[in-house]
Amino acid sequence: FSENEAVFNTSAETVLNYNKYAKDFPNFILGEVKVSPKNDKVAYVFDKHGEESHTLAIDNIPSGESSIKHHIETDSEDKKCRQINRHVVGTDPADDVVTFAEPDITTMASVQEGDEYIILNSGHSSGLSLYVIPRDAPYNPWQPLLLGQLGMSASLDEAQGRAILHIHDAQEKTTTFYYVSAHMLRAISEGWRHDLRHFPVICRSNADVAYLGSGMKGRYYYYIKDVKFQQSIVVHKFSPNDPAGYSQTWLVVDLGRRRGEVQAELFGSNKNVILRVTTSSPGRMTKVVEYNLNTRISAVVHDTVHPTANMDDYVESIIEMPQQFRVQDLMLADQGFVMAHAHIRGGGGTALTAVANMAPGAFQAGIAGMPFTDVLGSLLEEKLAHSDWLEFGNPKNATVFEYIRGYNPYDNIRKQKYPHLLLTTALHDPRVPYWDPAKFVAKLRAHKTDDNMLFLSTDMSGGHFTTKDEVSAKMKKIRMLCFLFKALGVNWRDVYATAPPAVEVHRT
Incomplete structure (x- = not known):
């Protein structure tokens, strides 16, 4: 919807109909949307297939007719943008x-x-x-x-x-x-x-302090901080008479102990800035509170419970992840599981598949989501641009080459017993191409000497971050849980926890 102070009290005006564009593309992703200052045009970026190949469009409001569409200049191989037009x-x-x-x-x-x-x-x-x-x-x-x-x-x-x-x-x-x-x-x-x-x-x-986000609008600046799992949002107010840039800490929103996701944004005019804070707890209770930064008066605008749980966990080599637990962990704890989260920097799935080679008896089952299994082969590919060289090293150096080959999952598959394994991939994934986990599974099938389960689950329409609908997303989660219970020989217990299990989080 278009928001303009001159017409704020009139009926809402649709500036972009997401469903119109997404109906024929199950994995359609809408990127950033910007409305022109005069509210007569809207610019937006979209990806039809979830393969991170983006198109820029500029539509006229309210007709919705597109005045221009063209492909954003990215590298044809690794989909990264290095050119600004x-x-x-x-x-x-x-x-x-x-x-x-x-x-x-x-x-x-x-x-x-x-x-x-x-x-x-x-x-x-x-x-x-x-x-x-x-x-x-x-x-x-x-x-x-x-x-x-x-x-x-x-x-x-x-x-x-x-x-x-x-x-x-x-x-x-x-x-x-x-x-x-x-x-x-x-x-x-x-x-x-x-x-x-x-x-x-x-x-x-x-x-001990992690900053989880920040923003500026008008005379106000905020940041979200986490101090030993205690979260808060701090707002500073700029003053034209203060050479240091801000006169005082204007507002502190105490969020208490970290229990889920926190999002904040500033909106409104530069003269009337609103801070919107959205929090979600492990029970998927979502609460939205808005603070008028001029008056520091707050109001709850949304407070509800969603009975769904999110069990996705994406790990990438360049991301420092905050320590946290997921709803799935609490449910598994009711079934008698004990969870330990290891934050290992180095491509999603690389650690799990490497350990499967090095110490196959250390665990009974493993699930590798979109695993990066041929580190050496990918880094040696001349057509790809390697931002990962800074993380993994440049294999054109002989010492680095031997080091990477020493743990590279694909190169270290050998004739031995392996645990139960489930690997996932997607046909349109540009980050970890489907052939990476596919060739790992093919080689592993030819070498492993046990009768344990080995599955490759391929999303034939999605990309690295996409699932065509909510039902498909839930089915992926159910499939992982079914694999885990079958691999460990665990039967689902009909238990009802009157209170969630106590979870202790230790920083190491």
């Missing part, structure tokens, strides 16, 4: 001008909008560079705000010309928040050179 609405996409091209094949680029600046992010998990141009001068060249360093990642929130720069040190596990004034940000956009010593430090965390 400038498009003028109403012109032929073939006339678009390349404004930024990243020569380093280990990186990727993206663009975000602030109030007064366009921000370009370019880099990888271990180092990110930031560039800016004023929104009112889109033909200007990109100017560097921060040039990335190894071991550091960065992001920027901007509103009304000023910004907060976050720099995360992955090794030290610390995050530093810098204030960039409107005057300084304008100077940077005009080519002024600087370093971090020019920016006042707002706050700096230690290893």
Whole structure:
């Protein structure tokens, strides 16, 4: 729906009909949606098949007629964007001008909008560079705000010309928040050179504090923090008379002990900013509270219970995951299971399939979702760009080659007994192609000397993140549970827990 202050009290206006586009594509994914300032056009990005091949469209409101559609420039092999084009609405996409091209094949680029600046992010998990141009001068060249360093990642929130720069040190596990004034940000956009010593430090965390999100709008800035599993949202208010950038901690929302997901967003006009906080508990109770940041008055706008449970768990080599338990764990605890979560950095499924080779007797069954089983073969593929070199190492180095080959799941399959295994994949997955787990299963079938179960479950229509409907998603979860119970020889017990089992979480 389109929200415009001039017509806020009139009937709602549809700007984009998701069902219209998704009805013929079961794995349709809608990306970012932006409405023009005059509310006459809507720009959006979509992926028809879940294969991360995106199309940009600009539709007229309210007719819904598309004035332009063209493919976003990404690498044809690894689907990563390294080129930023400038498009003028109403012109032929073939006339678009390349404004930024990243020569380093280990990186990727993206663009975000602030109030007064366009921000370009370019880099990888271990180092990110930031560039800016004023929104009112889109033909200007990109100017560097921060040039990335190894071991550091960065992001920027901007509103009304000023910004907060976050720099995360992955090794030290610390995050530093810098204030960039409107005057300084304008100077940077005009080519002024600087370093971090020019920016006042707002706050700096230690290893016990995790920052889970942030945002800016108008005179307000918020961040979500987690201190030893105690969560809160802190709001600062900018003051034009304060050289440090903010006058005080304006609002603190105490969320208590972490029990599920927390999301926050700022919306409304710059003069009347609303903070919307959405929390979901392990019982899938969803609560939405809105805070008027001018008055600091709150109101519960949504409070309900969803009887479904989410048991998906995606692990990637570049992601630092917060320690948490899932609803599935509590249900399995009622059945007598004991759970231990190991946060192992290195491609989803790689650890499980590697351990199956190294110590097959260490466990009885394993489920590898979208597993990356041929690390060495993928890293040696010349047509692919390897941002993973920074995580796994460059196999063109002889020492690194031998090290990777020493644990690479596909290369280390041998004639021995293996535990029960279930591997999953998807036909349109560009991140872990279906042939990776498929060839692992084929080789394993030819070598294993036991009669244990070995399954490959392939989604013939989905991608890495997609499932065509809710029923299919639930069937995947049920299939995994059935495999797990059968592999372990466990019968479902008809138990009713009057209270959820006590769960202790220990930081190691």
